Amino acid sequence: MVTGGGSGMGLEICRQLAARGDKVAVVDLSATAAEKAAAAIAESGGTAVGLRADVADRSAIDAAYVSVREQLGPIEILVTSAGLDEFCDFTEISAAQWDRMIAVNLTGTFNCLQATVPDMLAGGWGRIVTISSSSAQSGAKRMAHYVASKGGVIGITKALAVELAPSGVTVNTIPPGFIDTPMVRRAEDKGDVPDVNLIAKQTPVRRAGTPQDIAAAVVFLCSEEAGYITGQALNVNGGWYI
Numbered sequence: 039m040v041t042g043g044g045s046g047m048g049l050e051i052c053r054q055l056a057a058r059g060d061k062v063a064v065v066d067l068s069a070t071a072a073e074k075a076a077a078a079i080a081e082s083g084g085t086a087v088g089l090r091a092d093v094a095d096r097s098a099i100d101a102a103y104v105s106v107r108e109q110l111g112p113i114e115i116l117v118t119s120a121g122l123d124e125f126c127d128f129t130e131i132s133a134a135q136w137d138r139m140i141a142v143n144l145t146g147t148f149n150c151l152q153a154t155v156p157d158m159l160a161g162g163w164g165r166i167v168t169i170s171s172s173s174a175q176s177g178a179k180r181m182a183h184y185v186a187s188k189g190g191v192i193g194i195t196k197a198l199a200v201e202l203a204p205s206g207v208t209v210n211t212i213p214p215g216f217i218d219t220p221m222v223r224r225a226e227d228k229g230d231v232p233d234v235n236l237i238a239k240q241t242p243v244r245r246a247g248t249p250q251d252i253a254a255a256v257v258f259l260c261s262e263e264a265g266y267i268t269g270q271a272l273n274v275n276g277g278w279y280i
């Protein structure tokens with residue numbers, strides 16, 4: 039199960055998991071994007087279903103899980119990439135903006151974790167990777183609500199890792215640095231972040247991250263071999279010291 043699998047790093051995570059033989063449920067707010075991603079995987083010989091669900095809507099998530107279990111079986115791997123960004127001066131953030139940010143990025147993660155864990159406990163095996171953000175480690179101006187939501191994602195990941203450690207289920211987070219995805223390009227177009235090429239030059243490895251960089255780390259954390267790694271934040275950020 040990959041949330042936010044219709045675009046950016048979530049889409050590439052779906053592709054890479056499918057390429058190694060996993061059956062993939064692509065969940066996204068956009069039905070078109072989810073179905074397109076699933077169809078592309080099927081065309082390449084993989085198995086995938088695409089479903090529309092808002093991760094902030096618990097009943098929609100529960101319904102999506104029922105459908106995925108019917109079509110693909112119990113959930114063994116969860117990657118939560120669905121997320122919302124927004125840039126706003128701190129004093130201008132409205133209660134509604136705050137609530138929606140927390141609802142999607144943090145409660146949405148909670149909803150999917152809680153819907154997933156019973157399958158993993160029953161099977162005695164599971165791999166969970168949440169996508170947080172390096173901004174929750176460094177801070178980021180005009181993103182207080184986003185940064186707070188992603189700090190919460192790191193926290194729930196660590197708490198759940200400790201709780202599930204004896205059960206064969208690992209829970210880790212990737213706080214990406216600056217990754218060239220549609221989300222970043224939208225922010226660049228609006229002038230909310232500097233030119234992608236400028237940021238690339240300032241990054242220690244001298245390039246922006248790619249969805250492939252994130253997906254490779256996710257696939258590793260979701261492998262059998264990563265079974266001794268849990269409760270960790272794997273910083274895929276091009277070498278920024280945080």
Ligand SMILES: NC(=O)c1ccc[n+]([C@@H]2O[C@H](COP(=O)([O-])OP(=O)(O)OC[C@H]3O[C@@H](n4cnc5c(N)ncnc54)[C@H](O)[C@@H]3O)[C@@H](O)[C@H]2O)c1
Pocket residue numbers: 041042043044045046047048065066067068071091092093094118119120121122123142146169170171172173213214215216217218219220221222
């Ligand atoms: N791109 C970066 O530099 C960067 C850095 C740090 C963290 N992140 C995080 O990585 C994750 C993926 O971001 P991306 O850059 O691939 O962005 P993206 O916009 O390309 O993809 C995000 C996907 O999530 C889906 N989505 C949004 N809200 C949803 C909801 N309520 N329910 C279900 N699906 C929803 C969108 O439809 C989209 O397909 C996000 O959580 C983002 O906050 C991105």
